[in-house]
Amino acid sequence: FPSHDIIIMNFETIILEEKGHVCLITLNRPDKLNALNATLLNELQKALQFCAYSELCHAIIITGSGPKAFAAGADIAQLHEQNAETGADFARFGQQIFTELEYLNKPVIAAVNGFALGGGCELALACHMRFAAPQAKFGQPEVNLGIIPGYGGTQRLTKLVGRAHSMELILSGALIDSEEALRIGLVNKIFPSETLIDECMKIAELIASKAPLAISASLKAIRSAEDLGTQEGMESEAINFGEICGTMDFKEGTLAFLEKRPAQFSGH
Ligand code: COA
Numbered sequence: 001f002p003s004h005d006i007i008i009m010n011f012e013t014i015i016l017e018e019k020g021h022v023c024l025i026t027l028n029r030p031d032k033l034n035a036l037n038a039t040l041l042n043e044l045q046k047a048l049q050f051c052a053y054s055e056l057c058h059a060i061i062i063t064g065s066g067p068k069a070f071a072a073g074a075d076i077a078q079l080h081e082q083n084a085e086t087g088a089d090f091a092r093f094g095q096q097i098f099t100e101l102e103y104l105n106k107p108v109i110a111a112v113n114g115f116a117l118g119g120g121c122e123l124a125l126a127c128h129m130r131f132a133a134p135q136a137k138f139g140q141p142e143v144n145l146g147i148i149p150g151y152g153g154t155q156r157l158t159k160l161v162g163r164a165h166s167m168e169l170i171l172s173g174a175l176i177d178s179e180e181a182l183r184i185g186l187v188n189k190i191f192p193s194e195t196l197i198d199e200c201m202k203i204a205e206l207i208a209s210k211a212p213l214a215i216s217a218s219l220k221a222i223r224s225a226e227d228l229g230t231q232e233g234m235e236s237e238a239i240n241f242g243e244i245c246g247t248m249d250f251k252e253g254t255l256a257f258l259e260k261r262p263a264q265f266s267g268h
Contacts, residue, residue, distance in 0.1 A: 008050065013040040015065070016047045019259050021058040021208035023051045030066030031198060036094070036119045037149075038045035045097045053105055055267065056213070058208035060104070061112040061200050064120075070110070070136065073118025076145065089149030094119060097151050098126035103223065105216040107207055111200040112136040112187065117175070122151040125160060128219065130186065132178040133193040138186055138193060139175035159226060161185050210266040211249035217241075 008016045008023075013028040025047050027034040034040075051057045064070040073170065074094065074132060082090050101108055101123075109125035110116075116138050124130050124138075132138075140149045140157065158166040161184045169176070181187045191199040207215060217240040225234035244250050248268045256263035 001081045003264060005136050009044070009047070010017040010044040011047070013037070014043045014047055016050065018054075018056065020095045020205065021056060022199070023047075023054070023060045025029055025051075025060060025062045026065050027062070027071050030064075030069070032075070033069035033070050033072035033115060034064040034066070034120070035075040036123070037078055039074075041094060041097050045100065045129050046106075048097075048101055048104060051096075051106060057106060058212050059106055059204035060108045061197070062108060063197060063200075064113050064122070067114065069115040069120070070112045071117070071120025072115045072124055073120050073141070074151065075119075078192045079145070079147070094122070094151035102126045102156075105219065106212075107215060107219060109200050109202075109204055110266040112138075112178075113193070113194050114197055117141055117148065118153075119151045120147060122153040122156065125156040125186075126152060129188050129203075130181075131189050131191055131196065131203070132181060132187045133196045134178055134190055135188075135193060136178040136181070136190075137175045138168045138169075138178075138181045139173065141173040141175065143171065157186075167181075196267075211247070211253055211263075213249055214244055214253075217244050 006016050013027070013029050015028050017024045025044065027040065027165050029035060029037070048060070051060050066240065105176060107129070108127045110124040110130045112124055112130055112132040114133070114136055116136060118141055118258045120139050121140055139152050142149050150221060154166070159170065165184045182190055221237045223242045224233045228236060249265045252265060253263045
């Protein structure tokens with residue numbers, strides 16, 4: 001990221017930067033392959049809350065620092081301390097943060113620059129889109145540690161890639177490369193390592209140039225395709241459509257088309 005970009009908050013385990021209307025969150029424990037300890041999860045939650053309320057921020061990219069990893073999973077040292085009394089809450093803690101991410105009012109893109117394993121894969125799954133470098137590796141290797149995915153993997157992976165691929169990944173604990181991840185629909189596209197962030201920025205900037213309320217309404221309506229039955233989902237689409245018809249940006253977008261000029265969206 002070029003040096004003129006603003007570092008908004010300097011956390012201990014993540015970096016939050018703002019470039020125009022896009023926020024970049026970098027998971028920053030490279031010596032531990034960006035493993036998700038409690039501090040990192042708390043800081044990620046705070047950064048996402050900042051992004052949700054920032055009027056400047058229209059889209060978010062999450063990536064990992066260092067050449068090797070997006071995130072190599074929950075911190076196994078902290079995981080090892082869990083027992084039958086604490087385990088469910090350990091899972092709920094990560095689930096809650098990733099669910100907040102999934103329901104964020106702004107799109108979140110995972111720029112998967114290396115290993116996305118266990119909780120790291122689950123974090124990528126909670127994002128709205130995933131773009132990967134060729135060297136990225138994906139997997140749910142929890143069974144190798146004698147446990148199961150706990151940050152939403154059994155649910156989101158199954159919904160995203162279907163039961164057969166989800167079963168194979170979770171039951172075998174095997175890793176797949178980015179080509180295989182692309183083939184099964186786990187990632188949207190593969191970009192060269194050197195240009196991954198720039199390409200994700202281009203996509204984020206394109207989204208950020210649209211009417212922000214239309215983007216957040218799209219996110220809500222698409223979510224309802226998973227959360228609701230078809231009839232209720234249609235109704236959710238109609239309600240979201242109706243609300244957007246009451247916005248100034250809708251009038252501006254349609255008028256700009258009729259007047260053959262670019263739209264100037266205000267976010268209202
Ligand atoms: N939790 C805590 N620490 C982790 C970690 C994790 N999930 N993944 C990697 N690390 C640490 C290693 O312990 C090591 O720390 P050290 O240098 O203090 O010993 C450092 O990160 C580098 O990892 P290392 O294993 O030496 O790198 P590698 O290139 O040989 O192997 C992996 C890379 C990803 C294959 C390997 O680190 C791994 O299997 N990690 C665990 C993946 C996993 O099971 N995740 C699911 C957790 S639920």
